[in-house]
Amino acid sequence: MYVRAAQIIAEPSSGITCGYTIPEELRPSHAWSAAMVTEYGGADNSYRLFVMPDGTIRAQSMGGKTDNQNHFASLSYPIGM
16 A cells, blocks of 8 residues: 655644545554655654554654644555555
8 A cells, every 4th residue: 555645734743634544454454654754855754654553644743843844755555464
């Protein structure tokens, strides 16, 4: 399964949840995450993209602070794992 997040501003520090939920047959058995990159090209490892076993997709600041830059990430995981 491939998940892509583009132009995400992950405020507030509690993060944001995508309005789309992954269908049950395509959900992972455990949480998967990937580091997000900021729009100015630098790696910003304090932001992560998450795909959860309940099918939710989240973008969240891991350091508690946020900024107003756009963040981008993509994440792939094998279905059924």
